[in-house]
Amino acid sequence: MNDRAGREAPPDSTAAVPVPASFETAPNPVVRGLSPDPSACRVGGDYFLATSTLEFWPGIPIRHSTDLVHWTVIGHAVTRPAQYRRDRRPGPLRLYAPTLRHHSGRFYLTCTNVAPGQGNFLLTADDPAGPWSDATWIDADAFDPSLNFDGESVLYTRRTVVAGKEGSGPVVQAELDVDSGNLLTPTVPITPHEAGYCSNDIEGPHIYRIGQWWYLLAAEGGTWKGHMVTVARATSPWGPFVGYEHNPVLTHRHRVGHPIQSTGHAELVDDVKGNWWALFLGTRHHGPKPWHHLGREVFLAPVTWSEDGWPQIGERGTVELEHQLRQPLPAPRGEWPKQHTPWTSGWCTREAPLDGLDINAASPEDMRIALPASPRTLSQDGPVAAAFLSQQEPTATFHATLDALPAYPAHAGIAVYASSGHYYLLTVHTGRDGSWLRLTRQVGDMRQVTSMPAPASAGLEMRISGTLDRYSFHVRTADADAEQAWLEVGSGQTSLLSAETSQSYSGARFCVYANGAATPFQRVGSTNCL
Incomplete structure (x- = not known):
């Protein structure tokens, strides 16, 4: 794929090309833990990937790969208010559905801050690891913006929302001035109906010029188990786009009980040998369990x-956890220079970090996190004195010392967090009557708190399994040797923190948390087990 509008046409028929029964397998998911709405581009033999971050900061990780399987975070596109707030001041962020493109030596990223009063914006960078420019604001209508560089023109494509109607309106398109953010033409529909090709909800559109055709790839059916990918094509980027008679081209809506569900929101990318690939979101389910808790991957x-x-x-139109390939994966090569920070290691905060937060990796085994004093709680939206780390496998542990x-009423501890209304939190405090542990289980409007005396010690080691x-919560004294037994404080059902229960697009995250006083944590870390 070059960085201009056109790409080489695909072969007329895969059946006409002799291929082995299988080259190898693709181990799915290729990015584990919450990483929805993938968008990718190729520059030479390097691939770059952007995903949504919702209300978490820094926003929009940029990952690099040379083989499409092993991805490394090299930086983030959104790291300051001028990139996601129209007033350039700190405030709410809800970053959804980025599109990442490369053209004439420069990277472009469009995204939506769905927080009130914001909208669709454009960032640029010479190096995908950053720094990225301040936001150029485009419009505030709907979301899921995409770009295509058609010669001298830049095509701006997005979904629409029709007030008072189910689903969404048609996919619309205009020419865009990427320097000013101004639309050079009116937005016009490029799909024939207010609905999609297979359902009443079409979103996440991308257009590609491949050979003589323009292809429109889109998601439909909502982002839950009815999710799917459809394709249409036209001889002009302005349509009319005619849908494929065998749509959808990707879906698991008919595979009840399969470990992969909700497949959709896809991006097409070719490799240097002319083979084509799709990166898309999905959710992992286990056995007959109808829920998932690791987020869209x-x-x-x-x-x-x-x-x-x-x-x-x-x-x-289907995929497996170990997907047999009939074409070779790109060969792995060298790594892209990355920013070595706690953020590229996966740490994040809810909205921009509070002043005084400090994350320091003295060594891989000794992560130190100092949280500032704050009265805010996990149940409140917005910034909080906490540092989060995405859970990547169902079997995982998280620990901190x-x-x-902290002295009462201040308290601090560790949590597993799905949303502001769904989390399990273990905290400790000390007072005149000794040290006390408190386990809070928050599930919607149901809140259960249990307390018990903490082991006599100046410090405490805390663990979530x-x-x-x-999820089980344990503690032991900070000066304990490796053989000392853990004290179980309590536990909570995993399913109650699932996306289905919380009715959110989020996934489980571990965190350290403090309320009321500045609190340093030592030896913080997590282990995920395949």
Whole structure:
């Protein structure tokens, strides 16, 4: 793929090309833990990937890969208010559905801050690791903006929302001045209906010029188990786009009980050998469990082409955790220079970090996090004295040590967090009557708090053990040797922190948390087990 509008046409038929029964397998997901709405581009033999971050900061991680399987965060596109707030001041952020493109030596990223009063914006960078420019604001209508560089023109494509109607309106498009953010033409529909090609909800549109055709790839059916990918094509980027008669080209809506669900929101990318691939979101389910709690993750599947030039993703529109390939993966090469910070290691905060937060990795085994004094709680939206780390596997542990216990009413501890209304939190404080542990289980409007005396000690080591069934909370004294037994404080059902229960697009995150006093944590870390 070059960085201009056109790409080489796909082969007329994959059946006409002799291929082995299988080259290897693609282990899915290729990005684990919460990483929805993938968008990717290729520059030479390097691939770059952007995903949504919702209300968490820094915003929009940029990942690099040379083989489409192993991805490394090299930086973030959104790191300051001027990149996501129209007034350039700190405030709410809700970053959804970025699109990442490269053209004439420069990277472009469009995204939506769906927080009130914001909208769709554009960032640019010479290096995808950053720094990225301040935001150029485009419009405030709907979301899911996308870009295509068609020669001298830049096509700006997005979904619409029709007030008072189910689903969404048509996909619309205009020419964009990327320097000013001004639309050079009116937005016009490029899909024939207010609905999609297979459902009443079409979103996440991307257009590609491949050979003689313009292809429109879009998500439909909502982002839950009815999710799907459809494709349409036209001889002009302005349509009319005619849908493929065998749509959808990717979906698991008919695979009840399959461990992968909600497949959709796809991006097409080619490799240097002319093979095509799709990166898309999906959710992992386990056995008959109808829920998921790790969030929407990034999956990979090969793309084949029909004799008359239509793409098909995976095996007749389906994908597996170990997906058998009939084309070789790109060969791995060197790494891209990255920013070595706690943020590129996966740490994040809810909205911009409070003043006084300090995350310091003295060594891989000794992460130190100092939280500032704050009265805010996990149940409140917005910034909070906490540092979060995404859970990547169902079986995982998280641990942190308090060498000094906060004095009542201040308290501090560790949590597993799905949303402001769904979390389990273990805290400790010390007072005149000794040190006390408190386990809070918040599930919607139901709140259960249990307390017990803490082990006699100046400090405390705290641990969360997560499985498919439960999160269990344990403590022991900070000066304990490796053989000392852990004291179980309590546990909570994993399913009650699922996306289905919380009715959110989020996934489980571990965190250290403090309320009321500045609190240093020592030896903070997490282990995820495949």
